[in-house]
Amino acid sequence: MSFSFNNDNNRKIDLIRKRYPEKKALILPLLWLAQKQESYIREDAMQFISEFTEMPYMHVYSVATFYTMFRLKKPEKRVIEVCRTLSCALNGSEEIKQHLDSKYSDKFEIVEVECMGACSGAPMCTLDGKYIENLTPNMIDEVLNAN
Amino acid sequence: MQTKIVSKNFEIPQSHTMDVALKNGRYASLDRLFTNKPQEVIDVISKSGLRGKGGGGAGAAGKWQLASDHDGIKYVVVNADESEPGTFKDRQILAHDPHLLIEGIIAACYAIGSNTSYIYIRGEYEEFSDILQSAIDEAYEKNILGINAQYLVDITIHRGAGAYICGEKSALLESLEGNRGHPRLKPHTPQPEFYFGEPTLVTNVETIASVPFIIENGADAYRAYGTDLSPGTLLFALSGNITNPGVYEAEFGVSMLEYIETMGGGVKNGKKLKAVIPGGASTPILPASMLKDARLDYESLKSLGSALGTGGMIVLDEDVSMVKALKNLLRFYHHESCGQCTPCREGTSWVDKTLDKFIAKTATQEDLEILKSVSGTMNGKTICVFAPAVSGVINGFLKHFENEFLECIV
Ligand SMILES: Cc1cc2nc3c(=O)[nH]c(=O)nc-3n(C[C@H](O)[C@H](O)[C@H](O)COP(=O)(O)O)c2cc1C
Ligand code: SF4
Ligand code: FES
Numbered sequence: 001m002s003f004s005f006n007n008d009n010n011r012k013i014d015l016i017r018k019r020y021p022e023k024k025a026l027i028l029p030l031l032w033l034a035q036k037q038e039s040y041i042r043e044d045a046m047q048f049i050s051e052f053t054e055m056p057y058m059h060v061y062s063v064a065t066f067y068t069m070f071r072l073k074k075p076e077k078r079v080i081e082v083c084r085t086l087s088c089a090l091n092g093s094e095e096i097k098q099h100l101d102s103k104y105s106d107k108f109e110i111v112e113v114e115c116m117g118a119c120s121g122a123p124m125c126t127l128d129g130k131y132i133e134n135l136t137p138n139m140i141d142e143v144l145n146a147n
Numbered sequence: 148m149q150t151k152i153v154s155k156n157f158e159i160p161q162s163h164t165m166d167v168a169l170k171n172g173r174y175a176s177l178d179r180l181f182t183n184k185p186q187e188v189i190d191v192i193s194k195s196g197l198r199g200k201g202g203g204g205a206g207a208a209g210k211w212q213l214a215s216d217h218d219g220i221k222y223v224v225v226n227a228d229e230s231e232p233g234t235f236k237d238r239q240i241l242a243h244d245p246h247l248l249i250e251g252i253i254a255a256c257y258a259i260g261s262n263t264s265y266i267y268i269r270g271e272y273e274e275f276s277d278i279l280q281s282a283i284d285e286a287y288e289k290n291i292l293g294i295n296a297q298y299l300v301d302i303t304i305h306r307g308a309g310a311y312i313c314g315e316k317s318a319l320l321e322s323l324e325g326n327r328g329h330p331r332l333k334p335h336t337p338q339p340e341f342y343f344g345e346p347t348l349v350t351n352v353e354t355i356a357s358v359p360f361i362i363e364n365g366a367d368a369y370r371a372y373g374t375d376l377s378p379g380t381l382l383f384a385l386s387g388n389i390t391n392p393g394v395y396e397a398e399f400g401v402s403m404l405e406y407i408e409t410m411g412g413g414v415k416n417g418k419k420l421k422a423v424i425p426g427g428a429s430t431p432i433l434p435a436s437m438l439k440d441a442r443l444d445y446e447s448l449k450s451l452g453s454a455l456g457t458g459g460m461i462v463l464d465e466d467v468s469m470v471k472a473l474k475n476l477l478r479f480y481h482h483e484s485c486g487q488c489t490p491c492r493e494g495t496s497w498v499d500k501t502l503d504k505f506i507a508k509t510a511t512q513e514d515l516e517i518l519k520s521v522s523g524t525m526n527g528k529t530i531c532v533f534a535p536a537v538s539g540v541i542n543g544f545l546k547h548f549e550n551e552f553l554e555c556i557v
Contacts, residue, residue: 019303021220021343027325032270032306053325066327067308069270085232086428086475087386087461114311114479115232115428116271119386119459120393129273 003044009033023053027063031070040071068113077109081126084112087119096123099137104144148409150372152380153356154396157243163278165285168246174291176363180254181297183362188258189215192358194366196378201226201314201351202427202457204377204445210348214259214339217346221261223252224323224342224349227268228307228314231427232479234459236382236394237352241268241275244356245282249292249302251355254362256300259348263301266352267319270308280304311483315531316340316349318485329487330531353382373399377444381458385411388418388464403441407462418464422547426456428476429536431543432463453543469548470555473541474502480537491534494525498541505555512556519545 005013016029027049034045041064050057064070082088082097100110108127118124121133125140132143156162156171168174180188193208214221225248229237240248252264268276283302286292292300305323307313313322317331320342339346357379361369370378377399383406384394390412397406403423407413414420420435425443431453433441441447445455463472481499486492498521504510518541526538545552 016303019301021345022324024325025323025343028305028308028322032308055325063325063327067270067310069309084475085479086424086472087233087392089471089475090387090461090463090467114482115230117229117235117238117269119233119235119461120384122386122392126271129271131274 003034003038003042003048005033005048006037009037024055026053027055027060028067031060031064035070040074043072075109077107078128079126080104080108080110081113081116082110083114083116083118083122083124085115085119087115088122088124091122093123095137096125096135096140099140100125103141108144148397148401148406149395150380150398151396152360152369152372153240153244153247153353153382154394156247157239162243163245163282165246165282165289168244168282173244173246173359174250176250176359177253177291177297180257180362185215185258185260188254188362191361191366192258195361195369196366196376197354197357197361197369198377198379198445199351200353200357200381200457202231202429204455207350207354209337210339210350211255211259213337214261214346214348217339220263220345221259222342222345222347223255223259223261223264224320224340224347225252225264225266225352225355226314226316226319226349227266227272227352228319229272229352230269230311230314231429231457231459232476233386233424233461234384234427234457235386236384236457236459238272238275239382239394240352240356241272241279245279246286247356247359248279248352249282249286251358252302253291253296253298253300254358255348255350255355257298261348262299263303265303265305265323267305267307267313267323269313270306273306276304276306310485311479312485312531312533315533318531319349320347327485329485330533332530374442374444374446376446377455381443381455383410383443383458383460385460385462387424387460387462388415388467389413389462390415397443399444400442400447403443403460404438406443407460411462414462414464416464418466420462421465421467422463422469424461424463425453425458427459428461428479429540430454430456431539432469432472432547433543434547437547452546469544469551470502470505473544474499474506476540477502477537480533480540484533488529488534490524491529491537494521494534495537497521498537505552508555508557510552510556515545515552515556518552 313328318328322328395410481495522541525534
């Protein structure tokens with residue numbers, strides 16, 4: 001079935017389209033909505049956005065691939081992102097990553113990311129996009145076993 | 148040592164909701180605002196000496212004036228991209244006092260003659276973006292924003308999607324126009340930024356959040372804090388090897404070491420201080436031996452060969468390997484270069500890889516020369532200041548800790 005936004009998202013789009021002087025500016029907001037709706041950005045979603053914003057498909061595609069948070073493939077597992085930048089590294093992010101890799105890599109996709117703006121809670125990670133700060137291996141076990 | 152102007156309401160329960168915000172003085176500056184002419188508002192900001200709090204520290208009023216001098220449609224774009232490692236201050240405003248930000252945006256729009264504002268917020272800050280959106284919705288319900296307000300302002304949140312470079316103001320505008328976040332070539336004469344060709348003020352969250360205090364209490368009240376050249380306060384922050392990491396607002400000009408001791412509780416686990424990266428990862432590192440007289444203002448840190456940046460201090464203790472610390476940062480810059488300029492794209496990749504040899508202790512004297520010469524080519528021949536900043540980071544480590552790099556040479 002070809003891509004279309006659901007009713008809820010169509011209502012949101014009606015509201016935001018008036019907020020920008022040109023349709024092109026809707027590309028990021030629409031990519032976000034498409035990703036929220038389907039868990040990733042399908043090719044036909046980009047086609048839809050290209051027609052909606054009257055921009056070439058290649059433009060939409062090149063924008064979608066520039067930003068690391070947009071996913072063009074369906075995620076197979078839930079995602080854990082571990083921050084690896086300096087403040088987290090100084091507080092043991094490497095051990096956290098190893099702990100996750102050794103115990104949870106079959107159930108979760110574990111990726112390293114750069115500073116998430118949560119350096120006072122170092123080391124930190126996200127689970128499904130939600131921040132978890134001041135991590136210890138024990139805490140990871142508790143959170144992941146409860147989830 | 149703590150001085151709470153912007154952070155005054157942070158600890159009040161439910162401070163992000165309209166009822167609590169109103170009870171605690173939010174939107175009180177609007178009455179005063181509208182008794183002034185727009186130019187008078189810019190003049191007050193100018194007298195207050197308010198400087199941009201996104202890292203550069205340029206005078207705020209100058210940018211307001213540039214935008215104001217144009218006729219027609221104009222925009223106020225708030226930079227909430229906050230991706231500089233070691234920096235996590237703007238999120239405190241978004242989470243604990245979003246109405247303060249809205250109040251400041253109304254003042255900026257009124258002053259420069261704009262009716263439209265965008266808040267560009269990093270994609271990872273979804274939680275804070277939701278809090279901010281509720282606050283904006285409440286402000287529309289109360290007719291503080293929108294067509295029925297005393298002065299029409301519409302605010303739209305625009306979420307980024309994971310790209311450090313989008314914090315650079317022209318890359319941010321490219322992103323806001325629906326493009327890749329590539330910085331634009333800078334004009335040679337002072338100009339505002341442009342969003343779809345219309346004059347635009349791009350400014351940091353905390354800068355805007357400092358405005359209501361100045362409107363309400365006057366320029367002198369703001370100047371009562373800080374130093375002559377760096378007036379007011381900043382949401383300074385501590386992370387790394389520190390006992391109490393966090394954001395603690397203080398006047399400009401306080402002693403860095405005292406701040407680290409009093410607010411941060413000193414270096415973690417009773418270790419000795421080795422160095423501080425004073426204002427986000429992109430400011431050159433300073434060894435502890437140079438910090439005795441270091442003050443937290445633009446002038447003091449500049450005179451020491453570094454910069455105040457975002458005020459987000461990364462504290463490093465005696466056990467930290469400077470080779471590993473630099474490798475960590477160069478991996479970050481390699482990952483985040485937007486790739487437009489050859490010296491930056493190739494240079495960040497090269498220095499990142501060269502550092503691997505130092506980590507493995509297989510580096511040669513030539514590798515050290517490579518680090519220095521690549522750092523040289525990155526300085527000043529690029530579209531934006533990302534590459535020169537990387538150069539400054541490398542030079543700082545080599546200047547103060549070269550012996551640790553020499554020890555890795557076979
Ligand atoms: C690579 C790079 C990243 C930047 N990131 C941010 C950022 O995340 N937030 C921010 O406010 N300013 C950032 N800036 C500074 C902005 O370009 C701009 O100067 C600032 O938003 C202006 O606001 P101010 O005058 O209120 O400080 C960055 C600059 C560069 C070169
Ligand atoms: S200096 Fe680097 S980040 Fe800046 S425009 Fe050039 S390639 Fe992009
Ligand atoms: S370094 Fe990990 S959140 Fe900033």
